[in-house]
Amino acid sequence: MNTLIEANALSKDFGDFRAVDNISFQVEAGEIFGLLGPNGAGKTTTLRMLSGLLKPSEGYAEIAGFSMAKQTMDAKKSLGFLTGNMDLYRRLNPQELLNYFGDLYETPAKELHERVEFLIDAFGITPFVDRYCEKLSTGQKQRVSIARTLVHDPKVVILDEPTTGLDIMSSEFILQFIKKMAKEEQKTLIFSTHNLAEVERLCDRIAVIHQGKMMYLGDVQGLKTQTKQETLNQAFFHLVKEN
Amino acid sequence: MIYLIILMPFFLYPIMLSVMGNIQVSQQEKMSAQKIALWMSPQSEGSPVFQLLSKDSSLNIELRDFEAEDLKGTEKTMGIIVAATYQQQLDAGLSTPVQLLWDQSQDILSFRSRSIKAQLDILNKQYTFDRLAQKELTPEFIQPFVVQSVDLSPQEGGNHLLTSMIPIMIFFFIVLGCFQIAIDITAGEKERNTLQTLYTSTATTKEIIGGKFFALVSVGLTSATMNLTSLLVAMRLQAYILGKADAGTMALSLSPIAIIWVIVLVFLATLFIGAFIMAIVLLANTYKEAQSYNAPVMMVILMPAMMAFMPGLELNMDTVFIPMLNTTLALISLLKGSFDLTMLLIVTVANILYGGLALYLASFTFSNENVITGEKVKLKDLFSK
Numbered sequence: 001m002n003t004l005i006e007a008n009a010l011s012k013d014f015g016d017f018r019a020v021d022n023i024s025f026q027v028e029a030g031e032i033f034g035l036l037g038p039n040g041a042g043k044t045t046t047l048r049m050l051s052g053l054l055k056p057s058e059g060y061a062e063i064a065g066f067s068m069a070k071q072t073m074d075a076k077k078s079l080g081f082l083t084g085n086m087d088l089y090r091r092l093n094p095q096e097l098l099n100y101f102g103d104l105y106e107t108p109a110k111e112l113h114e115r116v117e118f119l120i121d122a123f124g125i126t127p128f129v130d131r132y133c134e135k136l137s138t139g140q141k142q143r144v145s146i147a148r149t150l151v152h153d154p155k156v157v158i159l160d161e162p163t164t165g166l167d168i169m170s171s172e173f174i175l176q177f178i179k180k181m182a183k184e185e186q187k188t189l190i191f192s193t194h195n196l197a198e199v200e201r202l203c204d205r206i207a208v209i210h211q212g213k214m215m216y217l218g219d220v221q222g223l224k225t226q227t228k229q230e231t232l233n234q235a236f237f238h239l240v241k242e243n
Numbered sequence: 244m245i246y247l248i249i250l251m252p253f254f255l256y257p258i259m260l261s262v263m264g265n266i267q268v269s270q271q272e273k274m275s276a277q278k279i280a281l282w283m284s285p286q287s288e289g290s291p292v293f294q295l296l297s298k299d300s301s302l303n304i305e306l307r308d309f310e311a312e313d314l315k316g317t318e319k320t321m322g323i324i325v326a327a328t329y330q331q332q333l334d335a336g337l338s339t340p341v342q343l344l345w346d347q348s349q350d351i352l353s354f355r356s357r358s359i360k361a362q363l364d365i366l367n368k369q370y371t372f373d374r375l376a377q378k379e380l381t382p383e384f385i386q387p388f389v390v391q392s393v394d395l396s397p398q399e400g401g402n403h404l405l406t407s408m409i410p411i412m413i414f415f416f417i418v419l420g421c422f423q424i425a426i427d428i429t430a431g432e433k434e435r436n437t438l439q440t441l442y443t444s445t446a447t448t449k450e451i452i453g454g455k456f457f458a459l460v461s462v463g464l465t466s467a468t469m470n471l472t473s474l475l476v477a478m479r480l481q482a483y484i485l486g487k488a489d490a491g492t493m494a495l496s497l498s499p500i501a502i503i504w505v506i507v508l509v510f511l512a513t514l515f516i517g518a519f520i521m522a523i524v525l526l527a528n529t530y531k532e533a534q535s536y537n538a539p540v541m542m543v544i545l546m547p548a549m550m551a552f553m554p555g556l557e558l559n560m561d562t563v564f565i566p567m568l569n570t571t572l573a574l575i576s577l578l579k580g581s582f583d584l585t586m587l588l589i590v591t592v593a594n595i596l597y598g599g600l601a602l603y604l605a606s607f608t609f610s611n612e613n614v615i616t617g618e619k620v621k622l623k624d625l626f627s628k
Binding site: 086087 | 441
């Protein structure tokens with residue numbers, strides 16, 4: 001077992017309000033881990049603590065065996081992170097943006113060039129590679145954003161609602177890419193979404209967070225069994241309503 | 244934006260001032276050539292005043308009886324009333340009144356009145372010297388004391404007004420250059436949701452702040468240099484066009500040591516101004532909010548500097564620790580060609596400390612989680628645990 005993501009008793013307080021309370025889970029290499037919960041449950045805060053954007057009030061996070069608190073640079077080098085609050089530099093085109101972030105991660109020049117070429121091809125960015133990012137459609141921007149998270153070839157990828165606002169074609173493309181990253185490239189993924197059909201399709205295991213607390217940790221079938229529901233939607237609703 | 248702050252002013256000032264200068268010269272030439280009507284009292288015919296002004300081809304002299312009221316409402320018309328007894332008064336060695344009447348609200352009349360007065364002054368001097376000669380006296384008889392002013396200020400330096408204005412102009416252009424950039428790279432990035440992405444990369448907070456600060460200072464310094472150079476060149480150009488190419492007016496000569504000190508002080512002032520602006524605009528949550536800080540920030544930075552215009556204020560132990568004022572006074576003394584090395588050293592150290600403090604405040608704000616995640620920044624949260 002090769003644990004690449006560890007959240008250990010993560011808690012986060014904002015003043016008197018405890019947004020995340022004692023969340024713990026581990027994710028293995030090649031696993032797609034789904035993080036579910038209603039709006040305001042604490043998913044994004046948890047993911048931000050994993051990425052180092054926020055300091056946990058209690059607990060710790062490790063990425064690829066590196067402590068985010070103590071070995072921050074090594075942890076960040078191993079992580080690609082994307083949330084809905086991240087946008088692209090409007091006055092750069094996708095190629096310039098990927099090169100810029102590749103440089104930020106100190107990727108060697110030759111390797112960076114090959115990697116950027118690969119990502120442009122893999123994500124179908126070629127038709128708009130010279131266009132400024134501000135001129136791209138929502139789907140095109142999301143492809144470039146995800147390519148940006150992978151430019152330094154991280155072992156761990158965290159995607160917070162990557163298909164929100166996308167059409168079916170773009171969503172499908174991204175879901176297939178996520179599966180490929182995990183199963184063929186053995187990357188470890190945390191995938192947060194409100195779309196339970198995507199969860200059922202992709203996720204090896206899931207965690208359900210509600211009001212900052214972990215409600216469930218396990219696989220999809222286990223949740224259905226525990227809540228005695230036939231569909232994931234019903235199971236999720238039942239679990240959240242009960243608590 | 245860079246083009247607007249740096250390149251455009253560089254070309255704009257010379258063009259603007261040379262156009263203005265050319266217009267001014269052309270207007271003056273027009274006003275000089277334009278004929279105006281000059282009413283003179285009938286008794287002035289044959290008088291020295293009449294004979295003098297008759298030679299001026301731009302005056303249409305008309306001998307007529309008139310009162311001051313008659314001139315009101317007329318256009319391009321002046322009046323001269325010479326006393327009927329002028330000849331008797333002149334022969335008796337007395338003064339004779341010459342009344343010059345004109346509407347000061349008409350620019351052309353004010354302009355031409357100066358020329359007429361100058362001609363009458365020359366006539367006055369001629370008569371005065373003739374009278375003295377009749378008494379076998381020299382012109383020195385009526386001027387017992389000839390006062391001469393000798394300027395003992397150093398050869399270096401420049402004219403007082405110029406040396407006082409230049410530091411203020413430098414700081415103004417630094418603020419101008421820094422402010423827009425500061426907004427774009429802080430509040431602007433927060434608004435555009437690109438700041439978080441930087442923080443998830445392997446760039447450290449110090450590197451992010453350092454990079455942004457370096458960009459800010461570079462633009463501020465470049466803006467100040469380009470704008471000031473352009474303005475000085477434009478002012479010389481305008482002086483040349485206006486025919487006032489008096490080297491003393493626009494000249495500024497400095498020793499190599501003074502130049503080095505000027506560069507050091509301007510650089511340190513830019514660091515302080517840049518850090519201060521960055522610390523303030525970081526508190527803004529949107530581009531628009533940050534822009535509203537422009538006026539107060541400019542006042543806070545420029546008002547201490549403008550205190551340097553107060554008479555009697557100089558760089559001493561009372562003023563050397565006041566930010567911006569100390570640098571302004573130091574620059575003025577350097578530009579005038581005289582400076583106190585001890586004071587300059589104190590100003591330098593003080594500015595380094597102030598700049599460092601401002602940068603520390605900026606980095607402190609930058610590290611705040613609300614800034615990182617693009618949430619609303621509250622002042623009280625900056626200092627709470």
